[in-house]
Amino acid sequence: MRILVAMSGGVDSSVVAALLKQEGHDVIGATLQLYDHGEATKAGSCCAGRDIMDARAVADRLDIPHYVIDAEERFRNSVIERFADSYARGETPVPCVACNQGVKFTDLLGMARDLGCEAMATGHYVRRIEKDGTVELHRPVDLSRDQSWFLFATTRDQLDFLRFPLGAMPDKDAVRAKAEELGLAVATKPDSQDICFVPTGSYAGLVEKLRPETGAAGEIVNADGDIVGRHDGIARYTVGQSKRLGDIHTQTKDGARQMVTRIDATTRRIVVGPRQGAGRHRFRLRDMNWLIDAGEEGIRCSVQIRAREAVREAWIRQEGNHTVVTLDEAAMPAPGQACVLYRDSHVLGGGFITADIEEESAQ
Numbered sequence: 435m436r437i438l439v440a441m442s443g444g445v446d447s448s449v450v451a452a453l454l455k456q457e458g459h460d461v462i463g464a465t466l467q468l469y470d471h472g473e474a475t476k477a478g479s480c481c482a483g484r485d486i487m488d489a490r491a492v493a494d495r496l497d498i499p500h501y502v503i504d505a506e507e508r509f510r511n512s513v514i515e516r517f518a519d520s521y522a523r524g525e526t527p528v529p530c531v532a533c534n535q536g537v538k539f540t541d542l543l544g545m546a547r548d549l550g551c552e553a554m555a556t557g558h559y560v561r562r563i564e565k566d567g568t569v570e571l572h573r574p575v576d577l578s579r580d581q582s583w584f585l586f587a588t589t590r591d592q593l594d595f596l597r598f599p600l601g602a603m604p605d606k607d608a609v610r611a612k613a614e615e616l617g618l619a620v621a622t623k624p625d626s627q628d629i630c631f632v633p634t635g636s637y638a639g640l641v642e643k644l645r646p647e648t649g650a651a652g653e654i655v656n657a658d659g660d661i662v663g664r665h666d667g668i669a670r671y672t673v674g675q676s677k678r679l680g681d682i683h684t685q686t687k688d689g690a691r692q693m694v695t696r697i698d699a700t701t702r703r704i705v706v707g708p709r710q711g712a713g714r715h716r717f718r719l720r721d722m723n724w725l726i727d728a729g730e731e732g733i734r735c736s737v738q739i740r741a742r743e744a745v746r747e748a749w750i751r752q753e754g755n756h757t758v759v760t761l762d763e764a765a766m767p768a769p770g771q772a773c774v775l776y777r778d779s780h781v782l783g784g785g786f787i788t789a790d791i792e793e794e795s796a797q
């Protein structure tokens with residue numbers, strides 16, 4: 435079949451293109467130019483321009499057509515600006531979800547259809563399993579590479595069209611060995627960083643440049659509103675975090691370890707409280723995406739509320755217009771982060787954690 439491969443210039447998607455070509459498919463490669471090369475080059479990380487050249491070299495070696503798509507403006511508006519906006523609201527965003535949903539699985543996928551492709555493949559580590567006429571999204575075999583949390587917002591239509599050949603690979607070493615065996619120059623290329631458009635790793639610097647108000651100093655207060663310290667900008671804090679609170683925990687009566695319990699963007703106040711007993715049982719989700727038919731009565735499942743965190747048991751129920759999560763044991767959900775629902779390896783759906791969790795937990 436004719437299949438478009440989303441080629442980042444990294445080893446994963448290069449191996450995907452090679453495997454599909456080896457299987458006899460009519461493979462077309464496409465690379466999105468997502469951000470400015472110049473800035474990334476200065477920072478000394480691998481740059482977008484270099485990645486495009488690597489993808490092109492792999493395509494040449496495999497003798498497949500290769501397109502480069504200028505998606506810089508779209509990526510800036512739909513991913514980077516929204517990332518900054520979210521911090522300015524006091525949230526902790528997940529830009530990879532926005533990127534997968536917009537630029538990759540809407541724009542590039544649309545281009546694949548226009549080119550007459552029957553599917554689009556990426557190098558994501560997840561499995562797509564067809565069962566009884568429906569398509570399911572699952573965690574990969576190699577759980578250390580699991581990207582399913584970042585793909586919860588994939589619609590059923592998109593999932594139908596997508597392929598993830600690396601989900602079945604035992605580990606990354608096997609992927610690199612495959613790249614070497616196929617003679618791909620990217621076999622030993624280092625893995626990409628967490629947030630691709632922040633090559634220095636200092637995301638707060640970028641957010642403060644785009645939304646200067648997020649870098650303004652402000653007060654750190656306790657639950658009673660007493661000022662216990664000062665902070666250097668809300669973008670540097672996340673609900674649940676204890677870092678960057680200095681010696682604040684020693685200033686409490688019992689010296690209990692403190693953490694951020696709320697970020698109020700309007701007053702620029704960071705609220706802290708003792709770690710013990712600070713968790714919440716109930717919170718709401720927005721932009722819910724279901725990958726199963728959930729039914730009216732709600733479902734019992736496991737949820738993961740951060741990218742790298744163990745799952746927790748919960749009930750998910752529809753209450754009026756809201757999707758409400760009720761955890762068996764309290765946790766610290768951070769507004770803006772994803773809450774992904776699982777049954778074993780199966781992704782059932784997910785949504786973004788909203789900021790109205792306090793009102794919810796009070797009920």
Ligand SMILES: Nc1ncnc2c1ncn2[C@@H]1O[C@H](COP(=O)(O)OP(=O)(O)OP(=O)(O)O)[C@@H](O)[C@H]1O
Nearest residue numbers: 440441442444445446447464465466556557558626
């Ligand atoms: N600039 C891009 N153009 C086209 N596809 C991309 C681009 N960036 C990422 N992708 C696709 O999304 C997948 C997951 O992206 P991610 O940034 O997580 O890459 P990765 O796991 O480091 O994989 P790779 O080794 O292929 O870079 C890639 O394997 C690729 O299929």
